[in-house]
Amino acid sequence: MSAAQEGTFTELRSQLQAAAAAFADGPGALEGILLGIVDDVDRAVREPLEIFPVCHHSPASALAMARRLREKQPKVVYLELCEDMAPLLTELRNCRLPVAVQAFATEVEGFPADWSPLSVVAPITEASAEYQAIAYALDTPGVELVLVDRSSDHVFQWDARGAAPSEPSEPSGPDAPADEEAALHGEAVGVEIGDLRPRFAELEEHLLRHGRVRHWSEWWHQYVELPLGDSDHDTYRQVMLLIGSLFRRLAPGDPRRVGVDEDRERYMWTRMREHLAATGTDPADCLYVCGAFHAASRVAEFGVDGADGFEIGPRTATRWQHGLIPSSHAAIEAQFGLAAGSVSIASTVWAKNVRRTRVEPFRLAGQAGTKKRAKAAKAGPAATDTAEPASDRLSGFLRRPPVLDRLDEAELLDWSVEIVRAARRNGYLASTADAIAVFETSILLAGMRDRAKPTPYDFQDAAVTCIEKDTVPGRRDVRRLVEIMMGGDRIGQVGYDALPPLARDVHDRLAPLGLKLQQRGVQRALLDIASRPELEKCSDLLWMLRYLMPQGAARPIMGERRLGERPIQESWDLALGTHQRALIELGYEGVSIEQVLEQRLRRTAYSPRATTAVVLEAVEDATLHLRSRRLADELGTRALEVLATERSVDGAPEVLRRVRGLLAYYRTGQPVLPPWVESFVKTGYAHYCTLLPTAFTDEDATVRQVAAMLGFLFSMEGLALSLGCDRRQLELAVAASHPEEPAKVALLWAARTQLGSLSRAELRARCDELLGNPLVVPAYPRYLSGFLQALEPVPALADFVVEAVSNAFARLPDAVLLPWLPTLIGTLRSGGAEQAPLLIREAGRIFPGRLGALDSWVPPWRVEPDPRAEPAALPGGAGRGVPLLAAHPVTCDAVAELLGCDGGWETTDPGPRGAVLVHAHPGTAAALQALLAPP
Known part of the structure; x- marks a missing residue:
C-alpha cells in the first residue's frame, strides 16, 4: 500500500477519534464504531472492482449511476438481483414502467406445502439505479450484464418465516396506500436493490425526532437526496458507503438475519470471482451495483482477492416460472414499507434533476411510455482511474454547512393553486384564500423545521391543515390529492409481446369482442350469440376466466351458465387490464386456459381435505366449462371414493342438490347414465341408510342435514331399487332411529308417513296432542321447524304443514301464542327459508283468495270424509x-x-x-x- 493510500482518511479518523473522546469521556465502544465505519469506507473504496452503492428508488442514486456509466463505460456490470431473473430483463423494452420481474412456483418441492404458491418480485422504475444499469448494458454493444444475487429458490431456502422480526414500516393510517393498486404484487416476497434503512428502532426514532420529520422517507429526502443531488461521483460513493456502514454496525445482532445478509454477500462475491476467472475480464473494466448496506461488507469473501471457502448450495426440485407483472408506485410503497406518495415524489425529483443537471439518462430502445431519445454522444475516458483510490471527500462533506436553497415562489404558488383546484373537484369548499393559506403555511412549516425551502412533505402537511379541516367529502382526502398532483400513482403495464403464451392466447381469442383489453378500467362486452354464433367461444372463455381469476376481472351482467343450457345473449364487465397480474400468473400454470382449469379441478378434487360436495362441484364445473365427459367421469369416480370414506353428514344438503342437478342433466342429455352415477346412487343409498340412526341422535348433525339425507334416500329410491338396493335397509334405518330433539322427532314422523308406517290420521292426532299439552306448547315451533325441513324429502306434506301452523294459530290463546311467535318466525326464517316458497304456494292454494270468502270458508282438514267415496275395508x-x-x-x-x-x-x-x-x-x-x- 502506498503512502498516499495510507493517508486517504487520516484526517477523518483523527476528527472522529477526537469526537468520540469528547462525547464518551475517553476511548471505548463509540470510538470503535466510528473508526470502524471509516475502515469500511476505506476498504470498499480501495477495492479494484469498483463498487457502486445505491438505495432503491433513489433519484440521487439513479442520477449518479447514469453519470458514472457514461464516464466509466464498464464492459461488465454486476447487478444485485436474483440470477435466475436475467432472461426476463430483455422484455422490459416491451413494457411500460413500473413493472416487476417475477419468479413464481405453484407446485413446491423441498418447501412446506402451506407456503405454496411461492412468488418473488423485483420492481423496477425508471427513476432507479438498477434500471439505468440494465438499460446501459442491454443497449450498449459489447457490454455484459451479470446478475449475481441468490436465486429465487435460495430466497426461500434462506427465508426465516416466523423467526425474524418484520421490516420496519411506515405508519399506517393517513400515510398508508389506500388504493387497491397497493395489492398489485399480491403476497409475493419483495427483492430490491439497496434496502437502506436503520434496523435499529431507537436510531430511526432519534433521526426522525431530531430531523423534525414524520417518517423515514421524508428524512431520506431531506438529508440524503437533496445534498447528494449535485455531488460528484467520489463524494456520492463515500457518503453512501458511510451510511451503509453506519446502519450495518448499529443493526441489532439477530444471528438469523445477520447470517442471511452475510451469506448473500458471500454468494455475490463468489459469483463475481467465478465470472472473472471464466472470462478473464479485468476488474477495472467492471462495475458492481449493489445496495449500500451490502457494499460495506466485512465478510472474508469480500473483494476479488477474498477467500473462496463459501459453497453455494443446490436448488430444490421446485420448478420456477418467470415473467413480468405490472407494478405501481403504491404497490412498491406497500411492499417495502415506504410512506404513501414517496415513490411518486422520487419520480418527480428524478425528472427535475434530469432537467436541471442535463444528464442524459439511459432508456431501453423502444421502451413504452418514454420519449424517444437522441443518440448519445460518445463519452470520453473515465474521469477517475479506479486503480487509484479517490481522496478523502467525507471530511469536507461532513463539515460543510447545509446549502440554503432559495425559495422557488413560482413552484410553490403553482402547487398551491393546483391543490385548491383538485380539492374543488373532489367536493371541498376550497377558495383562493385557502391557496394563500397553503402557500404561507408551507413556508412557516419549513422554517419551523430549519428548512429554507418547503419540501413536498411540508406542502402536503400545509394542504391537509388548511383545506381538509375535519371532514372528507369525497373518496380521496387531501393527502392523497397531493400525491396525485406530485405525479400520482403511476401504474405499469406488460406489453403483449412480453406476456406468457396463455395470456396472449386469451387476448387473441377475445379479439372478436372488439375491446382494448389491455387498458385499465372496466369495459362492457355485449354478446349476441343468437345472431353471431362465433361469439359462443368467447362466452366459454369468459366463464372460465370468471372461475379462475379474481372477482371483478370478468363479471357477468346478463346471462348465466347452467347444465344443459346454451347461451343466447350475454353481457359482461371486463377488467383484464386491471387484473393483468392474475392473468400473467395463470400463464405460469399452463399454456392454455383449459389446461389450467383442468389442473385446478383435479387439484381441488384430489386434495386431502376434499369432501364429496366439493368433488361433485368440480364434476359440475368440468361439465359446465370444459364439456369434458372424460374429466367428469374421472372426478365422479373420485367423488364415489370420497363418499365411501366420509363418516359425517355435514355436506349432505350440498351433495343432494348437486346429485339432483347432475342426474337431471344426464337423464335429459345422455342416452344412458354414466357408470359412476349409478355406482354413486347405490353407494349413497347404503351409506346414508347406515348413518341415518346415528345422525338422528347426534347433536352435531343439524335438522337440515338429516333432512337432506332423507331427501337423497327418498328421491333416489326408485333408481337405487332398480340398481339392486334393498328397501328394507331404509325401513330398518328409520325404525332404529330414536331422536329426542323436537325438530328431528317431527322429521322422523314425516319419514315414517312417507314409508307408510304412520298414517296421516295418526300424524294429525300426534300434533293435536302436542297442542293440547301445556308443557309441550313452548317447543311446538321446533316441531314445526322439523316439519318444514321435512318438505325436502316429503314435499307431499306441504298441506299438512299448513294445517299444523293454522291449528296452532286457531287453538292457542294469545297469552300462549304471542310469547313464542317470535321464536316461530325466527325458527322458520333460519331453518326453513329454502322451503318457505313451497309452503306459501300451498297456503295460497288452500286459503280463499278473497277476504269476503273467509267467513264461510271451512278448512279442508275439517271436512268430514264421505264414507261412500272411501270404503274403510280397503x-x-x-x-x-x-x-x-x-x-x-x-x-x-x-x-x-x-x-x-x-x-x-x-x-x-x-x-x-x-x-x-x-x-x-x-x-x-x-x-x-x-x-x-x-x-
Whole structure:
C-alpha cells in the first residue's frame, strides 16, 4: 500500500477519534464504531472492482449511476438481483414502467406445502439505479450484464418465516396506500436493490425526532437526496458507503438475519470471482451495483482477492416460472414499507434533476411510455482511474454547512393553486384564500423545521391543515390529492409481446369482442350469440376466466351458465387490464386456459381435505366449462371414493342438490347414465341408510342435514331399487332411529308417513296432542321447524304443514301464542327459508283468495270424509282411489292390461265402477292416485 493510500482518511479518523473522546469521556465502544465505519469506507473504496452503492428508488442514486456509466463505460456490470431473473430483463423494452420481474412456483418441492404458491418480485422504475444499469448494458454493444444475487429458490431456502422480526414500516393510517393498486404484487416476497434503512428502532426514532420529520422517507429526502443531488461521483460513493456502514454496525445482532445478509454477500462475491476467472475480464473494466448496506461488507469473501471457502448450495426440485407483472408506485410503497406518495415524489425529483443537471439518462430502445431519445454522444475516458483510490471527500462533506436553497415562489404558488383546484373537484369548499393559506403555511412549516425551502412533505402537511379541516367529502382526502398532483400513482403495464403464451392466447381469442383489453378500467362486452354464433367461444372463455381469476376481472351482467343450457345473449364487465397480474400468473400454470382449469379441478378434487360436495362441484364445473365427459367421469369416480370414506353428514344438503342437478342433466342429455352415477346412487343409498340412526341422535348433525339425507334416500329410491338396493335397509334405518330433539322427532314422523308406517290420521292426532299439552306448547315451533325441513324429502306434506301452523294459530290463546311467535318466525326464517316458497304456494292454494270468502270458508282438514267415496275395508287406504278410477275407466283398463289382469268391470255392484279391480290391486290404485293427484 502506498503512502498516499495510507493517508486517504487520516484526517477523518483523527476528527472522529477526537469526537468520540469528547462525547464518551475517553476511548471505548463509540470510538470503535466510528473508526470502524471509516475502515469500511476505506476498504470498499480501495477495492479494484469498483463498487457502486445505491438505495432503491433513489433519484440521487439513479442520477449518479447514469453519470458514472457514461464516464466509466464498464464492459461488465454486476447487478444485485436474483440470477435466475436475467432472461426476463430483455422484455422490459416491451413494457411500460413500473413493472416487476417475477419468479413464481405453484407446485413446491423441498418447501412446506402451506407456503405454496411461492412468488418473488423485483420492481423496477425508471427513476432507479438498477434500471439505468440494465438499460446501459442491454443497449450498449459489447457490454455484459451479470446478475449475481441468490436465486429465487435460495430466497426461500434462506427465508426465516416466523423467526425474524418484520421490516420496519411506515405508519399506517393517513400515510398508508389506500388504493387497491397497493395489492398489485399480491403476497409475493419483495427483492430490491439497496434496502437502506436503520434496523435499529431507537436510531430511526432519534433521526426522525431530531430531523423534525414524520417518517423515514421524508428524512431520506431531506438529508440524503437533496445534498447528494449535485455531488460528484467520489463524494456520492463515500457518503453512501458511510451510511451503509453506519446502519450495518448499529443493526441489532439477530444471528438469523445477520447470517442471511452475510451469506448473500458471500454468494455475490463468489459469483463475481467465478465470472472473472471464466472470462478473464479485468476488474477495472467492471462495475458492481449493489445496495449500500451490502457494499460495506466485512465478510472474508469480500473483494476479488477474498477467500473462496463459501459453497453455494443446490436448488430444490421446485420448478420456477418467470415473467413480468405490472407494478405501481403504491404497490412498491406497500411492499417495502415506504410512506404513501414517496415513490411518486422520487419520480418527480428524478425528472427535475434530469432537467436541471442535463444528464442524459439511459432508456431501453423502444421502451413504452418514454420519449424517444437522441443518440448519445460518445463519452470520453473515465474521469477517475479506479486503480487509484479517490481522496478523502467525507471530511469536507461532513463539515460543510447545509446549502440554503432559495425559495422557488413560482413552484410553490403553482402547487398551491393546483391543490385548491383538485380539492374543488373532489367536493371541498376550497377558495383562493385557502391557496394563500397553503402557500404561507408551507413556508412557516419549513422554517419551523430549519428548512429554507418547503419540501413536498411540508406542502402536503400545509394542504391537509388548511383545506381538509375535519371532514372528507369525497373518496380521496387531501393527502392523497397531493400525491396525485406530485405525479400520482403511476401504474405499469406488460406489453403483449412480453406476456406468457396463455395470456396472449386469451387476448387473441377475445379479439372478436372488439375491446382494448389491455387498458385499465372496466369495459362492457355485449354478446349476441343468437345472431353471431362465433361469439359462443368467447362466452366459454369468459366463464372460465370468471372461475379462475379474481372477482371483478370478468363479471357477468346478463346471462348465466347452467347444465344443459346454451347461451343466447350475454353481457359482461371486463377488467383484464386491471387484473393483468392474475392473468400473467395463470400463464405460469399452463399454456392454455383449459389446461389450467383442468389442473385446478383435479387439484381441488384430489386434495386431502376434499369432501364429496366439493368433488361433485368440480364434476359440475368440468361439465359446465370444459364439456369434458372424460374429466367428469374421472372426478365422479373420485367423488364415489370420497363418499365411501366420509363418516359425517355435514355436506349432505350440498351433495343432494348437486346429485339432483347432475342426474337431471344426464337423464335429459345422455342416452344412458354414466357408470359412476349409478355406482354413486347405490353407494349413497347404503351409506346414508347406515348413518341415518346415528345422525338422528347426534347433536352435531343439524335438522337440515338429516333432512337432506332423507331427501337423497327418498328421491333416489326408485333408481337405487332398480340398481339392486334393498328397501328394507331404509325401513330398518328409520325404525332404529330414536331422536329426542323436537325438530328431528317431527322429521322422523314425516319419514315414517312417507314409508307408510304412520298414517296421516295418526300424524294429525300426534300434533293435536302436542297442542293440547301445556308443557309441550313452548317447543311446538321446533316441531314445526322439523316439519318444514321435512318438505325436502316429503314435499307431499306441504298441506299438512299448513294445517299444523293454522291449528296452532286457531287453538292457542294469545297469552300462549304471542310469547313464542317470535321464536316461530325466527325458527322458520333460519331453518326453513329454502322451503318457505313451497309452503306459501300451498297456503295460497288452500286459503280463499278473497277476504269476503273467509267467513264461510271451512278448512279442508275439517271436512268430514264421505264414507261412500272411501270404503274403510280397503287395506292401506286404497279405497281413496275408487272415485278417481271410476272417473277414468280407460286409464284403469290400460293399467290392468299392462299388469296382465283379466278381470272385468262389475256393473251390478252398488259400489262405483272398477271396485273389484281396486280390491284386487290396492297398491296399484294407491300409486295411481298419488301420481294423478294435483301438486
